[in-house]
Amino acid sequence: MDELDPVIHASARLRITAALATLAAGDRLAFPRLQQLLEMTPGNLSTHLRKLEDAGYVEVTKAHQGRSPVTYLNLTARGRSAFEVYTASLKKLLG
């Protein structure tokens, strides 16, 4: 039996990772935009993002737009390759 990465093998975190994987290299996505695209609550999204960040899969950048702080997110090289390995092993499982 193939073993799957437990960090991504949870539907919410898989969706976050899949969404961020569509960004071009060197691009970051703002938290509110990601939340809107995933239709998740801010609390739920934050919780899962923290786990992805702890695993070194997601990089969190704090920036300022005028006076309001904005959090930007992107997959790290490690996160991107973990996502690729994960989808590849799913496909292998399915034959």
Next chain:
Amino acid sequence: MANNDGAPISVDVAGVDHDESALSPEQMLKLVDDQQSVMVRQQLSPIPWMLGVWGIAWLIGFGLLWAAAQSGSSWISVPLVPARVAFAVLIGGAIVISTILGIRISTGVQGNSTFAGTVYGLSWLVASTGFSTVGAGLIQNGLSPELASLYFPAVFGIMAGMIYFLGAALWQEKSQLVLGSILLVAGAISPFFGAPTNNVVMALVGGGSMLIAAIVFALHLRRMA
């Protein structure tokens, strides 16, 4: 919170988290595909509108310029000055609307593509200012109104075609290459038809192909859903 962080688990272990149970491999793979197609569709959704707005602006704008130049010889009678004003309003409106839509595409995205998008947006402004300035310079040096009415639509078409080429390179999109080529050809051949028929070429070939592209793109996005 289940305490199995860090250790790889086998696929048949249900419930990695209490709140986020893991689905079957098929379902997980479908989740990836669905989420990525939502992302792509959201990104591309303003493009049919952009193409549509430009298509209508060209079709009606150049159509009016042609009708105005008919000067009472046909069933249609449009005064020249209002036609020119309407043309400017249509093109100006298309610029404003497509800029707003362009900003909407990149909302919340920061990084390398911000620079690319800004340069692309600026290229329209820079190129149209450049071509207009050349036109003004030619008029000042004796270019007749008849020849000016051949020059402006032609360079406008060539400019739009070139910028769609640029877009094709930026976003690796072959469809923009097709549209760019059509606009380039429309602009380049339009002077051979003479005034005011050159405006018909711009309206039908240029405006028409943008409207067709808008419909094709909209259908493509719907198929992805």
